[in-house]
Structures are given as structure tokens and as C-alpha cells.
Amino acid sequence: MKKLILYIAVLFLILGCKELGRIEHVDQSAPAPEQVVVKEVKNTSGGAIIKFQLPDDENLLGVKAVYERNGEIVETKASLFIDTLVVEGFGTMNTQEINIFSIGRNEKLSEPVVVQINPLLPPVQSVSFDVESGFGGVVINLQKNFSEADLALVLMADTAGNGKFADVQTFHTKSKEIKFPRRGLKIRPTKFGIYLRDRWNNKSDTIFKELTPIEEIKIPSDLFRNASLPTDYYLPAEGSTGYRLEHLWLGADASDGTFYATSHSAPMPQWFTIDLGRKVKLSRIQKWPRPDYELYSSTAPRIFEVWGSENPNPSGAWDDSWFLIGEFEQFKPSGYGEGREVGPVSPEDRDYWYNKTEFDVVPTEKAPDPYRPATHIRIRVLSTFQTFGTEADKSQIIIGQLAFWGQMVN
Structure with a gap:
């Protein structure tokens, strides 16, 4: 029994010592720290970067800038391990007055150092x-x-x-x-x-x-067909009719296993041609993926071109009978990484991938006149998500459905 009591007493003593070890002493009577010494002011767009030298004071906790922005008093703080303050958010190029304070561990403030900045055009x-x-x-x-x-x-x-x-x-x-x-x-x-x-x-x-907005309709797909030009590639995976090109516009639910999928050894880049059966001007393209699959990954197209023609060369050659409508990359609302890697996929990314993916036709340097009439559309896939950034010359391509919007031309 005596041993048990002794053990408990020692345990409380150890715990008590550990707790006391966490207590940091703050000297409330210590004076406010000395002022910082401003070394440099670099004006930036809508703000400035202020570089300073910290005072040698063991009571120093950090530094803060206090200034008025849009009628409100705001603060920007920096720890004692940082020698710069960034002030931003000014909407004009007017001179601004910044007050910089040293902060003591007892929260006492030094006298302010007043700095004037001249923000560049915001x-x-x-x-x-x-x-x-x-x-x-x-x-x-x-x-x-x-x-x-x-x-x-x-x-x-x-x-x-x-x-x-x-x-x-x-x-x-x-x-x-x-x-x-x-x-x-x-x-x-x-x-x-x-x-x-x-x-x-x-x-x-x-x-x-x-x-005045320009009238736009969904192009009817009743006359669409596979143009089957000689250089096109559209062989379905495993030779299955459930993966043939026509499923892109037949309106079948891709979740039932009917979608467009080329063979696993298909060459890259690869392209296919759709005969629209009528003359149109394209304004945008909608794309649906294979449901619950290939989320910003694998065999889904990442970068592709869309070409148009009123009279394509029957040999399937890429010649003057084709004009560029646009070059597109799959959009990701949260953005790609600095190295263009996919990175984390957000709920907004997922919603866009499955429900909102579309590509707007707009004039660009490469496609200065994308609204020319066309009877045939050729889609040339330059990379899938698995081949992007690589030298791979083969890849399967999977697309759920496509729809075209624009105007029909008489």
C-alpha cells in the first residue's frame, strides 16, 4: 500500500512539473520594443513591399502595419522571423501612409514608423x-x-x-x-x-x-454519320459494337455501356470525321465522359483540335479543304499545377467534368475565322490525360457523347 501511495505521489509530481514547464513568463512591466528601421520600400500594383530591420529586443513578438484602405483601418502582421511586410488592396495610385509598429510579447506597441508608399496602377x-x-x-x-x-x-x-x-x-x-x-x-x-x-x-x-445576341441552336443529329475517311481511326475496342463512333450522337445513356472507345493500341494523335448531313456554323461543343470513370485521367481526351470542311478530300488527307475551328484543352475549374499536372480534384472540378464540359468556338491567332460554314467536322485528339507530356504514340480514347451548337446555314 505504501508503495502505491509513493508511486502516485511521484506521478503527480512529474505531471505537475511538465505542466509548469509549459508556462511562459510574460513580463507585463517590460517597456515597448524599439522601432523597426525601414530599409526599403518597393511599390507594387495596388500596394507595396516594405523591408525593415528588427530591433534587438528579447521582448519582441512581431511587427504590424496599420493603414486605411477603402475607409477602413486594416492591419498586416509579420512574425519576428520575417523582415518584410506586404500591404495591398489600394484601388488608386494616390500616396498612402503606413504606420509600422513593433509588438512586444506583452502586446505593448512601439512608437510608429510612418512610411509613405506610392502604389503602382492596380x-x-x-x-x-x-x-x-x-x-x-x-x-x-x-x-x-x-x-x-x-x-x-x-x-x-x-x-x-x-x-x-x-x-x-x-x-x-x-x-x-x-x-x-x-x-x-x-x-x-x-x-x-x-x-x-x-x-x-x-x-x-x-x-x-x-x-444583340446571335441566335444559337443545338444542331440536330438525325443526319450525322461516320464519314469513314481513309486516314481516320475509329476501330472500337475489342471490336465491340457498343463502343462504335455513332454512340457519340445516338443519345444512348453511356452508363449502359454504350460509348465511343477506340482500341487500346490506337495511334496518337488520332482523329475521326463526322458528316453532319447539313451545312452549319459551330459556336460550341459539349462533351460528356464515360460516367463515373476517368476523372481528369487515363484515356479521356485532354488536348484536341476541331476542324471543319465543306468538301473534304476523299483521300482523308490534311490539306486546304480543312480549316481550323479551334484547339481546346479540357478545362479544370480549380486549375492545373505549375507543371500542368492535374493535382487535387475539387467537387467543382468533378461537377464540371460530368455535367458542364463544353468548348467555346472563338476567333484565335491560329483560327482567325472559325465560324465558316462546314458540312464535316474532324476531331483530332493530340493527347489524352495519360499521354499528356509524354512521347507516347499509342492510346485508347474514350468519350461518352458529343453535341454541337451553332447555326444551320441554307
Whole structure:
């Protein structure tokens, strides 16, 4: 019994010592730390980077900058292991006053060091943007976002024609250059407005335009057929009729095992040609994958080209009878990694992959006139997710369904 009591006493003593070891003494009577010494101020777009030298003070906890931004007093803090402060979010190039304090462990502040900065032109003022008519609505263009700032493009419209504008949609991006289509709008002259906003609620001037959306329909697939040109590749996997090219437009549910899948030894790049049975101008392409399979991986197309022709060479040759409609890469809402790796897949990525994947036809340097009429569409897959970034010359390709949108031409 005595041994048990002795053991318990020793245990409490050990635990008590450990607990006491966690207590950090803060001297509430210690004076505020000395001021920092500002060494350099580098003005940046909408802000500045302030480099400083820390005081030699054992009571030092960190440093903070206090300043006014859009009518509010805000703070930016740095630990004692960092010698720079970043202040940002200013919407003009006006001179700004920054107060920098040393912070003591007892939370006492030094006298402020007052620094004046002169922010460079902020992204909401330097980034180019515009809005123009598009198929089924309008297209918003953003360019020259060289700093890859996190921006929102706000589209407004006076749909009632009474001079009152209401928000239609807000698009978010960090891209240097991007186009956003907004469809589902009425085909009539409408006044639109668009402006940029950043995450600190700084805003650009608003651009106003009266535009008329271009009529767009889903191209009927009743006349589609496999053109079977000599250089095309469309042999189904295992020779199964359940994987033949026609399943791309027959409307069958891909979950029942009917979708397009080429053989496992198919050459790369590979292409197939669809005879549309009528003359059309394409505005966009919708794609559905094999359900619950190949999520941003494996044999799904990653980069591909779409070509059009009114009179393709019957030999299947790539010649002047074909014109480029566009080159596309599978979009991933959360973005790819710095090395273009897929990286983590978010719920938004998954939803887009299975329910919203589409590719907009827009003029580019490579495809300056993509809206030329075509009776045949040729899709040339340059890489799948498993061959992207490699020199692989063979790969199976799997696609659930395709649909084409645009205008039929008489």
C-alpha cells in the first residue's frame, strides 16, 4: 500500500512539473520594443513591399502595419522571423501612409514608423476587358492580367429597357487572358454593362454597350454519320459494337455501356470525321465522359483540335479543304499545377467534368475565322490525360457523347 501511495505521489509530481514547464513568463512591466528601421520600400500594383530591420529586443513578438484602405483601418502582421511586410488592396495610385509598429510579447506597441508608399496602377485599372455579342448571349473578354490578380468581372443588363441595370452574372478568374460566354439571353437589342472588381471591392469604370445576341441552336443529329475517311481511326475496342463512333450522337445513356472507345493500341494523335448531313456554323461543343470513370485521367481526351470542311478530300488527307475551328484543352475549374499536372480534384472540378464540359468556338491567332460554314467536322485528339507530356504514340480514347451548337446555314 505504501508503495502505491509513493508511486502516485511521484506521478503527480512529474505531471505537475511538465505542466509548469509549459508556462511562459510574460513580463507585463517590460517597456515597448524599439522601432523597426525601414530599409526599403518597393511599390507594387495596388500596394507595396516594405523591408525593415528588427530591433534587438528579447521582448519582441512581431511587427504590424496599420493603414486605411477603402475607409477602413486594416492591419498586416509579420512574425519576428520575417523582415518584410506586404500591404495591398489600394484601388488608386494616390500616396498612402503606413504606420509600422513593433509588438512586444506583452502586446505593448512601439512608437510608429510612418512610411509613405506610392502604389503602382492596380489591376482593376490596368487589366483590359470588354464585352461583345456572342452565340446565345454575349462574350466577356479579359486581357493583360499579367500579375494574375484575383478578379471578378460583373456583367449587368437593362433587360426591361427602363434604364435600370441588374447584375446578370459574375465571373471570377486569375487568368492572364480569358473569354467567358454568357448564354440563354433573349435575341434582341439589349444594353449591357461590365466592370472589374477585386477582393478589396475596388472597382474599375463600367463599360456600357448595346448588343444583340446571335441566335444559337443545338444542331440536330438525325443526319450525322461516320464519314469513314481513309486516314481516320475509329476501330472500337475489342471490336465491340457498343463502343462504335455513332454512340457519340445516338443519345444512348453511356452508363449502359454504350460509348465511343477506340482500341487500346490506337495511334496518337488520332482523329475521326463526322458528316453532319447539313451545312452549319459551330459556336460550341459539349462533351460528356464515360460516367463515373476517368476523372481528369487515363484515356479521356485532354488536348484536341476541331476542324471543319465543306468538301473534304476523299483521300482523308490534311490539306486546304480543312480549316481550323479551334484547339481546346479540357478545362479544370480549380486549375492545373505549375507543371500542368492535374493535382487535387475539387467537387467543382468533378461537377464540371460530368455535367458542364463544353468548348467555346472563338476567333484565335491560329483560327482567325472559325465560324465558316462546314458540312464535316474532324476531331483530332493530340493527347489524352495519360499521354499528356509524354512521347507516347499509342492510346485508347474514350468519350461518352458529343453535341454541337451553332447555326444551320441554307
